[in-house]
Amino acid sequence: MEAAMTRRGIVFPSLVLMLTCAMLLMIPEVSATRFIVGGNQGWTSNVNYTIWAKDKHFYKDDWLFFVYDRNQMNVLEVNKTDYETCNSDHPIHSWTTGAGRDVVPLNVTRHYYFISGKGFCYGGMKLAINVVNPPPPPMAAPATNKNGSPSDSGNQILTRSVLAFAAVWTFLFHFY
Numbered sequence: 077m078e079a080a081m082t083r084r085g086i087v088f089p090s091l092v093l094m095l096t097c098a099m100l101l102m103i104p105e106v107s108a109t110r111f112i113v114g115g116n117q118g119w120t121s122n123v124n125y126t127i128w129a130k131d132k133h134f135y136k137d138d139w140l141f142f143v144y145d146r147n148q149m150n151v152l153e154v155n156k157t158d159y160e161t162c163n164s165d166h167p168i169h170s171w172t173t174g175a176g177r178d179v180v181p182l183n184v185t186r187h188y189y190f191i192s193g194k195g196f197c198y199g200g201m202k203l204a205i206n207v208v209n210p211p212p213p214p215m216a217a218p219a220t221n222k223n224g225s226p227s228d229s230g231n232q233i234l235t236r237s238v239l240a241f242a243a244v245w246t247f248l249f250h251f252y
């Protein structure tokens with residue numbers, strides 16, 4: 077009897093930990109994305125960044141990561157006119173730090189225009205993106221179909237919580 081009591085004293089703090097983990101699993105991920113500009117090719121000539129950006133969604137608080145040859149290129153934020161004409165004489169902001177690895181926080185919902193100076197813009201090193209507000213997370217605005225039943229994402233969350241609680245019960249039976 078006493079042994080069992082002592083055991084419970086160990087099991088209950090563990091149970092609290094398990095429940096905390098289970099609840100964390102139920103929170104949908106709302107994480108910012110860090111885009112490596114140009115993917116594997118990075119920020120360089122002979123890449124069409126219009127095509128690279130075409131199928132991507134840029135949301136507020138995402139990041140752009142420019143990886144490039146620091147001895148040749150740079151990262152300048154310019155306005156629309158200067159983007160179109162490849163004019164690097166008066167950038168809005170130079171994101172160039174000198175390491176060839178520059179991070180740009182997309183913390184405002186607006187159009188952003190980037191070019192490389194030193195003539196590379198004419199070869200296609202230019203990127204235009206539109207940053208918008210992220211869609212609401214599924215928990216905050218649960219989508220329903222025409223019959224008013226929970227959507228697939230709702231079911232997914234339900235499945236995850238059922239699995240998490242099943243894990244807690246397995247844990248309990250194992251110890252008692």
Ligand SMILES: *[C@@H]1O[C@H](CO)[C@@H](O)[C@H](O)[C@H]1NC(C)=O
Pocket residue numbers: 155156157158166
């Ligand atoms: C961009 O900046 C240049 C120089 O400051 C200016 O002449 C031009 O009108 C600006 N374009 C836009 C779209 O703001």
Ligand SMILES: *[C@@H]1O[C@H](CO)[C@@H](O)[C@H](O)[C@H]1NC(C)=O
Pocket residue numbers: 181183184
């Ligand atoms: C966005 O980030 C830039 C650079 O870190 C910073 O200077 C600016 O204040 C930020 N703006 C907002 C609205 O957070």
Ligand SMILES: *[C@@H]1O[C@H](CO)[C@@H](O)[C@H](O)[C@H]1NC(C)=O
Pocket residue numbers: 124125126127199200
């Ligand atoms: C990139 O591709 C787009 C769409 O195919 C095209 O309109 C544009 O001219 C290309 N840009 C360059 C610099 O080749």
